[in-house]
Amino acid sequence: MSREHLLSISDLGREGIEGVMQLADSFKEVARRPIPKVPTLRGRTVATLFFEASTRTRLSFETAARRLSADVMTFVASSSSLEKGESLRDTVETIDAMGIDAMVVRHRSAGVPSQVTGWTSAAVVNAGDGQHEHPTQALLDCYTIREALSEKMGRELSTDFSGLRIGIVGDICFSRVARSDVLAFSLLGADVTLIAPRTLLPPSLEGWPATATADLDGVLDDLDVVYLLRIQAERAGQVLLPELDEYHSRFGLTRERAARLRKETLVMHPGPMIRGVEIAPEAADLPGSLVTRQVRNGVLVRSAVLLRLLSGTAAGGVDASEEPGA
C-alpha cells in the first residue's frame, strides 16, 4: 500500500496485505463491544463517490467509516452536476474543497481512481474501476480465507496460502474482482486456476499469475476454494440470456457439483449472487459457503484500510478506548 492511496493490490505486496489483516483483527474485537466503535477518526470525513451504482459496497465502506467515528459524505452521481456537463475533475475538486480526508471511488472506467489522486489531497481508495481492480474485495477475500482455514484446520491465523488451490469460476475477463483476487492470492502463495469458457477468459494470461481451463469438472475435486463470479447479464444484454442455462450446467455450482465437494471446501462469491446461474439455489446455503462472512469481514477490512490510510502509519493499531460516553 502506498502511504496515501489504495488503488491496486500490486501497491501492497505481501507485507502490506498482512498488515491490513492484522489491523482488521483488532476491529473484530471492536465489533463485539456493546458500542462497536472507536473514536480514532472522529471529525474526519470519508466521502463515497460512486459513479456506478453499488449499494452493497458503498454501505460497507460507510459502515466501516462510522466504526471509526468518521463522518460520511455520500455523493450520488446520478443527481449531480455531471448531468449538466461538469467534468469529472471539477466534480472531484468540488468535493475535495468541502474538506474531506478520504475519497472512496467507484467508476465504470479503469484508471479513474488513479486520476483522482491528482485532483485531491485526500487519500483515495479504489472501490472498483471498470475491469481493472477492486482491491478491498481481494483483501476481504484473503481475510475470509485466512479466518476459515484457521477455524477448520485448527491452526494459527496465517496469510501463508502456500499449497492452497483456489479456482475462480466465471466471468474472469470482465471482472475487476478476479484480477485483484488473482494478484492477492498468488502473492500469498496460493495456486490459482481460472475456470471459464474461452470467451470469458482474458485474451492472454500475461500478468495473470494463474493457469486457465474450461473444464470445471476436471479440476473441481482438487480445489480447496471455489470462488464463483457473477455473470454480468445486464452488461452482456440479451445475447447471453439464451445461454444462461447452458452456462449453469457447464460452469455453475449445480446441486450435483455441490454434492461432490469435500466437507472442508470453501465456497465464496463477491455478491450479488444470481441463484440459478452461477450457483444453484440450494448450493448458496451450503455449510462451506462463506458468502455472508465475506460481507461481515468487508466492514472489518475496510475499517483497517481507512485507518491505515488516514493515520498514515502501518504500525498503528485500534485505539483501545471505547467511544466517550459509552
Place this chain on the structure above:
Amino acid sequence: MSREHLLSISDLGREGIEGVMQLADSFKEVARRPIPKVPTLRGRTVATLFFEASTRTRLSFETAARRLSADVMTFVASSSSLEKGESLRDTVETIDAMGIDAMVVRHRSAGVPSQVTGWTSAAVVNAGDGQHEHPTQALLDCYTIREALSEKMGRELSTDFSGLRIGIVGDICFSRVARSDVLAFSLLGADVTLIAPRTLLPPSLEGWPATATADLDGVLDDLDVVYLLRIQAERAGQVLLPELDEYHSRFGLTRERAARLRKETLVMHPGPMIRGVEIAPEAADLPGSLVTRQVRNGVLVRSAVLLRLLSGTAAGGVDASEEPGA
C-alpha cells in the same frame, strides 16, 4: 409485541399497546430538551430497507433512531443489487452481515417483514407490507387519540377507548393502515365503522372487528373520530380518475360536512393527503385536525418501539441522563 419484532398489531395485545404509549410519553419530555436525545442506543445501528418509496415514513423512523443516538443505515432499493437479479433474501442477509441491530422494512408484498425475520438476527419492524399491516401507524394513531381525548376532555391519559365511535373513510380494501387501525382501535374498546363504496370495502368483514356502511352522511353526526384514508389513485390508474369528483362528493370531507362536525370531533389522516379528493382544501386545516400532530407523535412512538425492541424489555424507560457533552 413479540420480544423481538413488530410485525402486526395482533402481536401486541392491549397491554403491549399500552406499554408503547407509556414509553412514548417519556420521549415527549425528551423532545422538549435543548438537546432532544438520549444516549440509550449509542453505537447500535438501525437499518431502513424501503423496497417501496416512502420518504415520510423513512424519515420518521430515522429521526426516531437518532433521538436514541443510534446510527442509521439507509438502503434504497432502486439503486441496489436487486436490479441485478439478487434475491430479496440475499439482500437482507448482506445488510444483516454488516452488523445491524434493527431492520425497518417496507415492501409492496404482504408478509415480507415476517419472512425477513428468518434471514436476520436483527429486530424487524414492519413499516408497511402490501395490503397487510402498518403497525406503527396504528400505534401513533392510538397515541394521538389518547392525547387529544385527554386534552379535550380534561381527563387522565388513558388507552381505554370504550364508547368511542371511530369512522374510517375511504380505500379500506387496499389499505394496510385501515387493517392495523381497526385491530388497534377495537383492542382498546372503540366502536369502528368502515365507510366506503362497496368496491373499496373488504369482500368479507371476517377478521375485521368493525361494521361497514356506504352512507357517510348517515353516520357522520355520531362519530367522535373521522379517520380519512388516501385514495390511491396511482394504483387504481386512470380508471378511477373520472370518478374522483364523485368520490369527493359522496365520501370526501367536503366543506359542508366539515361544517356539520361537532367542535370536539377529531379529524385524522395518515398522509399524504390529497386535498380536493378525500378532504376539502379548507377542511384539512380545521382546528380538530390532528394531521401534523400524528406526524409529530410518529417520531415519539417509533422511538418507543425501537427502544423496546432493542433493549429487550417492556419495562425499560428512557435513560434520564442527557447526551454527554450537552
Place this chain on the structure above:
Amino acid sequence: MSREHLLSISDLGREGIEGVMQLADSFKEVARRPIPKVPTLRGRTVATLFFEASTRTRLSFETAARRLSADVMTFVASSSSLEKGESLRDTVETIDAMGIDAMVVRHRSAGVPSQVTGWTSAAVVNAGDGQHEHPTQALLDCYTIREALSEKMGRELSTDFSGLRIGIVGDICFSRVARSDVLAFSLLGADVTLIAPRTLLPPSLEGWPATATADLDGVLDDLDVVYLLRIQAERAGQVLLPELDEYHSRFGLTRERAARLRKETLVMHPGPMIRGVEIAPEAADLPGSLVTRQVRNGVLVRSAVLLRLLSGTAAGGVDASEEPGA
C-alpha cells in the same frame, strides 16, 4: 438578515453581510483543527429540502451543519409524497412536525422559501428559488473576494469594495446567482457590469444596480473580477446548442482573453463549470481562478449563516471549545 430566515440579500444590508463574514472567519480557524467541529448545535436538526437536484449545494450545507455538530435530515423530492399528489405545504408541515430547527430549501419557483416560512417554525434558508435569489452563493462570493483582495493587496480584510470593478458574464436573465451577487456586490460598494447578449439580459435594469453591455472585449481590461455564469443549456434545450460555439467566442473566457487578464484579476464561477462553453478548458485552472476556493468558503459561510439563524444572535461567535472527547 431577519432574525429568523435568510431569503434574500436585501434582508441583510451591508452590516448583515459583514456580520456573516466575521462569523465565517471564526470557522476558518475551526477548519484547521484536528477535529474540525464545534458542539454549538449538538442535537439540533438541519433539514435540506431540495425540490430541484443539486448535489453540490446540498452537500455544502450538510457539511456546514455537521461542523456545528447538528444532525442532518435529507429530503429528496423525487421519491416523495409529492409524486402522490401531496401539496408542497403538507410536505413542509410534515417535515416540520418531525422536529427540525432549520430548513434549507431549493425550488424551481421563485418565492417558495418565503412561502415556506409560513408553514414551519424552523429557520428557513433560501438555497436557490427559480430565477429569484441564491443568497448564500452571494455571501460566499463576497467572502472569497474579501479574502483574495486581502491576500493579493496585503491589506486588512475588508468588506468595503468601493472602486472594485466586477463583471458578471453570461446568462444573467435566468440566473438567481446573478441577482443575489449584484445586490450584494453593490451593497458593498463595487461597480458591477452585466455582460451578455441582449437575449440573456433582464428586460429592464430596474432593480439591478448595475450597468449592462454586450461588448466583453470592450470592458475586459478594466475588470478586477471576472465572474462567469453557466449557460443553462439543459433549460434552453437544443435551440441554443448550435450557438454554443458562437457564445464561447463572443462571451466565453477564451484562451486569448485569459492571456489578456492582468495577473491580479480574479476569475470566479459558481459551478458547475462547462469547460468549452463559458470558459476555455485551460482558463479554468488559471492562478487567478478562485473556483475551488469558492467551494471551500461555501462551507464556512453556510456554517456562519446556520449558526447565526439558530443561535438567534448576530453577536454570537463560535464556541471556543472543541468537540467533547477530542
